[in-house]
Amino acid sequence: MANIYDMNGMDMAWCPGCGNFSILDIVKNAVTELGIAPDKLCMVSGIGQAAKLPQYMKASYFNGLHGRALPAAVAIKASNMDLTVIAESGDGDMYGEGGNHFISTIRRNPNITNVVHNNMVYGLTKGQASPTSQIGMKTNIQVDGVFEQAFNPLAVAIAMNATFVARAFSGDAQQTKEILKQAIQHKGYALVDILQPCITFNKINTFQWFKDNTYYIENHNAADRNAAFALATKEGKLGLGIYYKYEGRPVFEEQLDVNQTDKTPLYKRSADRQAKLEKLIKSYI
């Protein structure tokens, strides 16, 4: 179906059948259904195959450095609160290279959405282990198999009191879109970890593996942080859905003094500070 965010005739860098295609459609459909105008959307990404997603959307984007999408996204939102900001990248980018920013962004609680394509492997560099690779996975670097424990983004986020934490699966476009829409509408930092197969480099966590090893969480109260943490740390199959949601925490950009009384984007504000400046300089006499 045609979408206002479509870019036609692009030379896509993804393998045919890659989960990234579904995530691209899901993102475009979610923002369209929410009525977000393209000039009010700003996509922010790092480096990797997942991070190329904004290239294939008709919207403003900041495709920055590997691991550094979140600091840029936080600052973009702080500088222009009128924008809907979605920071998206892969698991290696967000949880590995950018791990410190992941933690600090949760602490800040900016009103942005953080989409992480989690395929449990490095794709663009051709198949090395990612922070979410499972123990035993053999690669061209981890020749005897991964022996470090996998990073648990949901448990970390809930432990840090992130205000919206969800997991989804790229193979279920309908449900994932609904989760993403709620994440975008949520006021505060929203993490959506999207499981996806990497058909070229991850021969363990395949489409079928995800089908067999995921389930939708039921009878769960997303306001209950302890229950959410228990779910996130439970061994075995991976639960899909919204784990935790809390709207009571103030958001980063609104707490900055610069945005307390004046909500207009910084670029629109007057650069005339002459009177104040003269006064300040004279205070040094």
Add this chain to the structure above:
Amino acid sequence: MPKIFKDDVSIVLCGEAGAGIQTVENVVSKIFKTAGFNLFTSKEYMSRVRGGSNSTQLRVSSKPIDCYCDRMDIFVPLDKEAYEHLYHRITEHTVILADKKIIGEIDKPFTDIPLSESAKEIGGAIFSNIIASGIILGMFKADFASLEKIIKESFAKKGEDTVNKNIAAGKKGYEIAENILKEVQIKVKRDSNSEGKILLSGADAIGLGALAAGCDFISSYPMTPGTSVFMFMAKNQKEFGVAVEQAEDEIAAINMAIGASFAGARSMVTTSGGGFSLMCEGVSLAAATETPVVIHLAQRPGPATGLPTRTEQADLELALYAGHGEFPRAIFAPGTPKDCFEMTQKAFDIADKYQTPVFILSDQYLVDSISNCEMFDKLEIPVKHISEMPENYMRYSNTPNGVSPRGVPGYGKGFVCVDSDEHDENGRITESENTRVLMHKKRMKKYIGILAEAAEPELIGTPDYENLVICWGSTKNTVKEALNILKHEKTAILYYKQVYPVHVKTNDYLRKASRIIFVENNFSGQFENLIRKFTNIRSTVHVHKYDGLPFSADKVAQQIKSLLEVK
């Protein structure tokens, strides 16, 4: 025979961190300023919160002398360690003022100042700071009413009793000074030209320059000596509307600053060597995405953690070559508060106009030193180099000078698509050789504009020079005083407040000189090497220093003199 100090008196206070030297400096500086004396203060301190030995130099003079000197005319060691810390700077001319009860027996004659006992009489050790302030002010016969006024302002909140006790402490200081004046005579004239001047540090001048340039976003990570600009911006954020965020690390700091700038803010970071090393990839990102960012890099001695609270000029090459790949940049190196103010404004303008990273290269000595300088007059409303986007807007449209109109998301009908990967005019990723060449040329072309707008080096002294002393950044006033001491009529100074791109007139200036001396606070002569790269001048000599302390004018004068005498 009393010792006579005329026209230029160097007072050095030294004591452990937290002993109150800062309080004395603040009180005394304000009163000297009000009284109409010329004043310059500089600090050297250890990387610790308590203990050790920190010192502050106050130079009070009839005519402006705005630089550090090793000479100590009046030395006030607050404890034995302080005495030992600066022992090597004591000469037969130095008058030592010390509390016998604290310092005990020392191997040089000194005048006893009963600080501890007097403070105890008034009510406790805490009053010794005001007594010490009173001693210094009393020696200069500064109006006691000024001290009284400052005491009332500073201690009003603490109640009448505290105010009265501090006034008594101040009076005690003046009494002690009377005794000292029997042995010492101070003859420093008040300067009518100092009226209307402003007394401030290099850090505050850079901060004021940033505010004047419209800076409305600063993200940084605390690191001495870059932090003082961060604190200045935080203090003034409410009045001026500045977003201030302490990032989790320097990598986040610069990526935030670039993100903010992409969204239309005027952003900066402030840091020092090690912190800046973490920002290097970000510098390259700013260049690739053509996003303006201003980096204040306050130098301190490296490598690695080096001497965290000391000074050096050894990161010019770091600023010059930071970031992978090739791209244009500008590096400013102001040497006085006034130049800090003006060059910071220019840094923001060049960064915005040419959409590339721009540096302000300072150092610990410059940011921490306070001088009495001419009123700032460059107060123009900054130009915002952004434009409303048409529907078919292309972020990287190819233009003759390489500068593409800069849009920001949400301003107009177009989209701002930026990519750290090589990209086409629309900002979409590409690996086409032709597009790569087009885009790389477009970015590199901006160098021509940046070069054309470079700040001209300042010639100080005779235009008919035979010898030329070249300096950059914080050494300016020291070299100036050194030449005043030398009174060598055929020698002039060429002072660079922008070190890159190297100004086009450089070759002309240098060709006229038969002898060229570079004065740099580093080991390898980084600016000298840069100049040699950009000119055909090969015959140069130099004066270097890399012990973590600033140059002293009298020593530089000697070093220049011996270089001039070489046949």
